[in-house]
Amino acid sequence: MSQTVTTLDVNTAPDGGHGTDYIRAQSGIMSWLTTVDHKRIGLMYLISTFIAFAMGGVFALILRLELLTPKQTIMSANTYNQMFTLHGAVMTFLFIIPSIPGALGNFLLPIMIGAKDVAFPKLNLLSLYLYWIGALFTLSSLITGGIDTGWTFYVPYSSTVTTTSVLSVTFGVFILGFSSVLTGLNFIVTMHKLRAPGMGWYKMPLMLWAIYATSIVQILATPVLGITLLLLIAERAFHIGIFDPALGGDPVLYQHFFWFYSHPAVYIMILPGMGIINELISVHARRRIFGYKAIAFSSVAIALVGFLVWGHHMFTSGQSEFAAIMFSFLTFLVAIPSGVKVFNWIATLWRGSISYSAPMLYALSFLILFSIGGLTGIFLGMLSVDLHLHDTYFVVAHFHYVMVGGTVIAYIGGLHHWWPKITGKMYSERLATISCALVFIGFNVTFFSQFIMGSRGMPRRYYNYLDQFQPLHAFSTVGSWILGLGFLVMIICFIKSLRSGAPAPANPWGGLSLEWTTASPPITENFVRTPIVTKGAYDFNTENA
């Protein structure tokens, strides 16, 4: 009686002349490489970005190991510098920006709006190829001498001093940008054109609002990064003198260009994570989401106003005082919608029926970790306090709380949530719970100590450090091992599920959005018959209903 669509029973029939599930529909490696099925493309994104995450993670563990002692521990300063650059670049450009839109976005978006595929399936495959090509260029630096500029590629170090392979990496990131823009474009058109009958904008799951907002940012901001990188490449190769003061250029200009993209890019990273949290919390608390419209509009507001705050990365750069003051003010304004979302999620928990399944445990972790990430942002937004904290480990801790404690935790929670749908297998709740606990503890040990180091004056990107910071650094390093173990257990849990997990029902959690009305895993065309939407995604059975 409370189902979203009328075609439920038909759609769960795995076969019966309507085609087999998307994984077994065709076989052979070529069937994957030439597929235009958004689910297969999503799955390939999932695997590719996970490899990137594993690489970035191994780099991180090695970095932390080096930082166990103040002077050299296992590698030289130059190797360390290349290592943190690749860690940052891989995590940012190869993992966190493409992962949620590429994997979960691709897999879920069409199903959640009741469509057969995205609007431009071939363009979607092209995005994936561009991702791979960009990744190859970026990673080629591993064998051609590394890159040691930091993922921000600040000039003039990157353009005139370093002898490492800046060109291949920046060119790789340039290509990755195209992949990102095309995905965003595809999603926006898909959402405008292909929603199933009855699915008004306000009936869409909030995950999709978040992806919509993300796509806007991808389309508007990424080209600026592309142009900036081209200028940097030209500067390095031909000394054209835009950024190099020796030729009359301005190095601070580069920072404006860079952050004009990269601040909005932070929202490309966090918005999809926020989107996932809506689904996790409402479904696993079986509760109508609180403040649907506030959440939906705040995503769009964050995306748009987020374009006006890039200067808060440059409070000590020598930009004008007036500019710094305006940027600080706008930064506080854009923080409010994020805060409001947190309150909405907590209100959704209130009088819910909260299951302690892994997705919910991750969502609860998210609420706590993301709050710490957000609240410490207040310190950095306050101009005078940032004079002390800028470029210290306080910043490192802050953005890891937002990116890892926020986005990555949400993403992993989402993976558990949709795992049965994607693979058709259940995972072990026991292993998932253990890994969630290890990740939560390990994460806090690793990064909370960094807030303390940073406020006490430990600068970031330091290979050697003052003896007095050793105890905190060692603590953080031990934390990274716990965290790494947590991720390892998670991977074991997923592999075990693939090999011996129980078959998943169509709707293991009792969710109401469309993806739960089709078979697990879905058939190639997603639905046997186009679903007709009659209810919202969060109209859970309630006490008065």
Next chain:
Amino acid sequence: MKNPIELGSFWLPRQGSTLAERIDSAWAAAYWVSVLFFILVAGATVLFAIKYKRRSERDKTSPIDHSTTVEVVWTLIPLAIVISLFFVGMRGYVHASVAPAEAYEINATGEMYLWTFTYPDGTTTVNELAVPRGRPVRIILSSKDILHAFFIPEFRVKQDVVPGSYTSVWFEATEARETVLLCAEYCGSGHSDMMATVKVLEPSDFDKWLEGNNNSDLPPEELGKLLFAKRSCATCHSLDGTRIQGPSLKAVFGREEELADGAKVVVDENYIRESLFNPGGQVVRGYPPVMPSFKGLLKDKEVDALIAYLKTVK
């Protein structure tokens, strides 16, 4: 420098300047707001997770899915709080941006990987910044190569050093003691070693220091040894054969070196002088050309002294 950043509280270094107090009170405001909201958010999360734990598959849940009043309230209260925090931060920032007119001015130059300070009377020092206590000091910053950042944690000052333009910071040190200046903007392989000692001296000691730094009647070898330490040669050159950024200077005098272009050269007085004033000219094979020039920073007498000293390093 065993413990160069001394702690003032659990979170922050000791307050070494008048700015520190202001910034720390702004920090405290942010801190208590954060603690309060964290307790609220984490507390509610944990409480609800326990209280509303699923008991049966047929649990009924609340039908309330919005409340305009609640949403307006929880938007406006945080908004008011963050706007007040913005003003607190802005006031401290404006104060930190405008140096008092009577401030004592010192020029500081950053380069890979050392700091040079020039005082109004022409005295220059490397990696040693001495300032008088109780008097506003304005540091005018410039860079010889790339971006660096001038950061003294105990003073709570930080400012990027940008090639091609001048930036500045000011502070008034409150205690006669030593602390550390760090580079906070990534600048390559020696970034984390780009440090200087900051000496806050009583005004009378400061005057003596200035005088004493201008000349010296030490014998050449000893002056050379002093300069070797003070000019931070040891950041890149060891005296015991270990390889760091540059070649070790153990028994360097009279040694034959192979240069980057393959030529051979015997280290003599002229080669040392050339290396000091035009370090890019004859670079020893296998080392990056990163040594800064000491042109204008070392007087002839000081060069002689350094040569005399290097002759003694066997």
